[in-house]
Amino acid sequence: MDILSIIGAILGLVALIGGSVLKGAGLSGLWSPAAFTIVILGTIASILLQTPMHTFRRALQIVGWVFRPPPQDHVALIALMVEWSSTARKQGLLALEPLLEQQSDPFLRKGLQMVVDGVEPETMRQMLEIESFAQNHHDIAAAKVFEGMGIYAPTLGIIGAVLGLMAVMKNLADPSKLGHGIAAAFTATIYGIASANLAFLPIASKLKGVIHRQEVEREMLIEGLIAIAEGENPRNIESRLSGFVH
Template sequence: MDRLSIIGVVLAIGALIGGSVLKGAGLASLWSPAAFVIVIIGTIAAILLQTPLDTFRRAMKIVRWVFRPPAQDRGAVIRQIVEWSTVARKQGLLALEAQVEAQPDPFLKKGLQMVVDGVEPEAIRQMLEIELQGQGQRDLAAAKVFEGMGIYSPTLGIIGAVLGLIAVMKNLADPTKLGHGIAAAFTATIYGIGAANLMLLPMASKLKGVIHGQTAEREMIIEGLIAIAQGENPRNIETRLNGFVH
C-alpha cells in the first residue's frame, strides 16, 4: 500500500473542504449538480472519444497502482538470479527447468524458459526487449489517459463557468439571484482545476513512475538471464546487477 498516495488524497480533499470553510463559502458551495455534469461527465466523454478501447481498459486496470503498486524487490530478484547462475554452472542449464513453472511473473518465466531451452543469448535479448518495449508502451499509453483527463477538465471547468454566467445574465432583473448564480458558476472552475491538479495529473505521474520502475527491473532481469545463458561467474553477475539497485 502506497501511504503517500493515501495521504495525498486525504490532504487534497481536506484542502478543498477546509479552504471553503475558512473562506466562509461553506460546504454547500462545493456541490453543484450542473458543474458535476459539465466537468466530470464531460471529461469522461472527452477521454472516451480520444482513447482506444483496449487502452482505456488497461488504464482502468492499472489505476489501482496509484495506491497499491506492484511489488518490486530488486534485491530479491538479484539473489534469485545469482542462485540460478550458481546452479547452472554446477549442474547445467537444464537443472533450472524445475524453476520455470514456479515463477509468478510471466516475463521472468518466459525468459528463464528460453535460457533452459538453450536459445542464443542475443536472441533472448531481442525477444525480451521487444516484449518489454511493447508492454511499456501499452502501460504508458494507459497512464496518459489520466493525463489527458487532467488536460481536459480545467477547460471544461471554464465552459461550466461561462454557462453559469450566461444563466446569471438572464436574471439581471432579479438582483437576489445574482450572488448565488455567480458562486454556482465558479464552482465548475473549482471542479475542473481541482480534479486536474489534485487528482488526475498527480495520478498520471505516479503511474508513470511505477511503469518506469517496472521497466528498469525487467531490464535487470534481461541482463541477468543473458549472463546465465553465457555462463558468467555468479559474482560478476551480482556485481553487474547491483548497478540497477544503486
C-alpha cells in the same frame, strides 16, 4: 501500500474542503450537479473519444497502483539470479526447468524458458527487449489517459463557468438571484482545476513512476538471464546487477 499517496489524497481533500469552509463558502458551495455533469462527465466523454478501448481498459487496471504499486525487490531478484546461475553452472541449464512453474511474472517465466531452451543470448536479448518495450508503451499510454483527463478538466470547468454566467445574465432583472448564480457558475471552475491538479495529473505522474521502475526491473532481468545463459560467474552477475539497485 503507498503511504505518500494516501497522505496526499487526504491532504488534498482537507485543503479543498477546509479552504471552502474557511473562506465562508461552506460545504454546500462545493456541490453543484450541473458543474459535476459538465466537468466530470464531460471529461470522461472527452477521454473516451480520445482513447482506444484496450488502452482505457488497461488504465482502469493499473490505477490501483497509485495506492498499491506492484511489489519490487531488486535485492531479492539479484539473489535469485545468482542462485539460478550457480545451479546452471553446476547442473546445466536444464536444471532450471522445474523452476518455471514457480514464476508468477510472465516476463520472467518467458525469459527463463528461453534460457532452458538454449536460445542464443543475442536472440534472447532482442526478443525480451521487444516484449519489454511493448509492455512499457502500453502502460505509458494507459497512464496518459489520466494525463489527458487532467488537460481536459480545467477547460471544461471554464465552459461550465461560462454556461453558468449565461444563466445569470438571464436573471439580471432579479438581483436576489445574481449572487447565488455567480457562485454556482464558478463552482464548475473549481471542479475542473481541482480534479486536474489534485487527482488526474498526480495519478498520471505516479503511474509513470511505477511504470519506469518496472521497466528498469525488466532490464535487470534481461541482463541477469542473458548472463546465466552465457554461463557467467555468479559473482560477476551479482556485481553487474547491483548497479540497478541504485
